[in-house]
Amino acid sequence: MTQVQIKEVQCLSPSGLHQMAYKEWGDSRNPNTLICVHGLTRVSDDFDVLAKELANDYRVICPDVVGRGRSGRLRDPMYYQVPQYVSDMVTLIARLNVESVHWFGTSLGGIIGMGLASLPGNPIRKLILNDIGPSMNAEALARIAEYVGQDVRFATFDEAWNYVRAISLSFGPHSDDQWRKLAADVMHQNAEGQWVFGYDPGIAVPFKAATPQSVQSDEQRLWAAYDAITCPILVVHGVESDLLSNQTVQEMSRRGPKASSIELVGVGHAPTFLHAEQISLAKKFLLG
Template sequence: MLVSERVGQFFLHSEDGRDRVEYTEYGAGDSWVVLVHAPLLTRRMHEPLARALAASGLHVVVPDLLGHGRSDRPADPLAYSVEAFGEHVVALLDHLGAPQAVLGGTSLGANVALEVAVSAPERVRGLLVEAPVLDNALEAGLLAASPLLLTTRVLPFTLDAARLLSRPVPRSLLPFWAGVAVDVLDQRSGPTAAMLHGLLFGRLAPRSRERRQIAVPTLVVGHPRDPLHPTSDTDLLASEIPGAELLRARGVLEWRLRPERLTHAAIGFCQSSWRVPSRRRRAAGR
């Protein structure tokens, strides 16, 4: 089934000026879903899922976070944090005129969805979180990100050279996931260093006591044998959020290479989140 696709943009205003955020919109209607990508990747990673969700009747929006893809890349570390990205998602909903949305995300994107759920719960219809980065992933995350941060500071020409070499590569001629992998090489040393600095030294995720207050339908997808996203974190999150459902992937790349089972579950979850009246509205009507 073909769905409409539109590219849009909006601007985030601050004391230092304004930053442009680009997004792709799939489908139409009032049943909104926002999908947030993993760090260093772009919104293209969620393109297959977004198309499948839109084909089922949902209205899906997939942004490039600041510092990623075709959005602006400020060089100020203060522009990058899970809290800031959460504010950007709320600003996107405001721009779209969407009172609520099911928020989904992978890795960093999952943490951003959780952040919105605790900072602006009235805007969240449900949570579809894949491989969140919580307490048990801190050491592995630091080990993975610190060398890259050091490289951007000490050997910035390596990132800039990789970007120059990767940009002419025609993504349309590559297999889809090969093109997404090439997108990872499109980094700029200054903004990438600022982003890693902001994320490493800022708040990584809502605290456990805040996560326990989340009161929306939640589907948590965990990866087995994933050192950066241990199943202990997904198990923890599923136990903290009342009524959350835990769905285990069969492998780290199942949703990328054999997506049918997980995509079917995601469609059912998002549709059911919109069929059930929000808890906030039910409470207001009592």
């Protein structure tokens, strides 16, 4: 059975200290390290299937971004932003005591990866961007903003997993057991026995504070970051995605690091990499 451990590292924000939890798969002495970072409201457990498949090749590290999963929460929710997340990942990599890493980032995890990979002297040697790029569709961001931070509660787990499936249909086809796991990873029972999301509702504060002007300036910064990246990049694009457009993918192939790309038919935002054919695409790029 593949070895997995849950560990923590202490990180710092301007509002104080916080703990970031992470799952570590495989041999901790393996110098080949893969860091997998989840999307906005998701968790490290999203990568359980992928990590098991890659644990013989890599020491696989799957953090819960602060405010999610097993990690602590920030005292000031306005710091739930990419610079803080990048800083936390630098602290994590220092704890791992490795000189270089490969990176798999889904959605927000990909943005964090771009931010870190753009810095001089960064440790990222290969980067997978799972349905994310420097430009994001405004309507999709509005859709996500509608449900992030909502205080939804369910009397039964069946109601909870059906809700998660309803808001996550863009993940593509999955079995009932897969949907139950996708729900169980992010839902838990509160003191009253109701099923609720496990993330800090405060992660929505900076998200909802965005203005058209701030979104535009963020996009310009992301393109500047992207253009500064020098490592090989694979963009995985869900063809049905409402967040990442084909036009953005094409632009990413033309400029900066000139990413290669793969399209997944019948999938939107974002592929879960629970399926063998998706995992094989990641393995081919990372280990090739």
